[in-house]
Amino acid sequence: MKQYRIAVVVGSLRKESFNRKLADAVAKLAPPDFSFHQVQIGDLPLYNQDDDANPAEAVKRLKREITASQGLLFVTAEYNRSIPGVLKNAIDHASRPYGQSAWAGKPAGVLGVSVGPTGTSLAQQHLRNVLSYLDVPALGQPEVFLQAKDELFDEAGGIGPASRKFLQDWMDRYVAWVKKHAA
Numbered sequence: 001m002k003q004y005r006i007a008v009v010v011g012s013l014r015k016e017s018f019n020r021k022l023a024d025a026v027a028k029l030a031p032p033d034f035s036f037h038q039v040q041i042g043d044l045p046l047y048n049q050d051d052d053a054n055p056a057e058a059v060k061r062l063k064r065e066i067t068a069s070q071g072l073l074f075v076t077a078e079y080n081r082s083i084p085g086v087l088k089n090a091i092d093h094a095s096r097p098y099g100q101s102a103w104a105g106k107p108a109g110v111l112g113v114s115v116g117p118t119g120t121s122l123a124q125q126h127l128r129n130v131l132s133y134l135d136v137p138a139l140g141q142p143e144v145f146l147q148a149k150d151e152l153f154d155e156a157g158g159i160g161p162a163s164r165k166f167l168q169d170w171m172d173r174y175v176a177w178v179k180k181h182a183a
């Protein structure tokens with residue numbers, strides 16, 4: 001059975017990040033031929049085009065991990081109605097040097113949870129704009145805008161009963177999307 005390795009990019013560095021918990025919980029809904037691996041972005045330097053010819057080890061690692069994956073999953077916080085700078089920094093790093101983007105053609109999903117009721121919708125819209133430019137086909141529906149509430153996760157760190165069917169449906173669509181678009 002073909003295996004699908006998914007690189008998960010969490011748009012928050014916070015230790016108790018709801019988005020990291022969401023990434024962990026949603027991975028439990030995946031079938032056995034899918035495995036999810038969170039990539040580290042907190043140790044990346046600030047992107048500087050002068051470094052393109054001699055990238056830091058953390059940048060090479062990020063590009064290796066993206067290149068080795070068959071799909072992408074972005075699970076992001078919303079900061080000031082857009083994507084957090086740490087996420088944009090990671091995206092910029094792996095998009096360069098020009099013509100050597102690691103992102104191009106990798107099928108993606110976009111999820112997010114925020115404390116506010118708009119559930120990262122504006123951040124996701126901005127992220128989709130960036131992904132579109134980078135030639136990343138992103139699953140359009142269903143959109144997943146979650147608000148952090150006590151019942152979102154169960155005691156075992158899975159998705160709680162109120163959102164489980166919705167997110168299982170999302171996962172089923174995501175799996176089909178990755179299989180359709182993966183190289």
Ligand SMILES: Cc1cc2nc3c(=O)[nH]c(=O)nc-3n(C[C@H](O)[C@H](O)[C@H](O)COP(=O)(O)O)c2cc1C
Nearest residue numbers: 012014017018019020077078079080081114115116
């Ligand atoms: C700098 C900053 C800006 C924020 N801006 C927004 C925002 O625009 N919309 C929103 O719903 N929440 C906003 N929040 C609150 C986040 O939803 C909340 O901090 C959330 O826990 C972040 O996700 P995380 O738990 O994965 O770190 C902001 C938080 C910070 C620190």
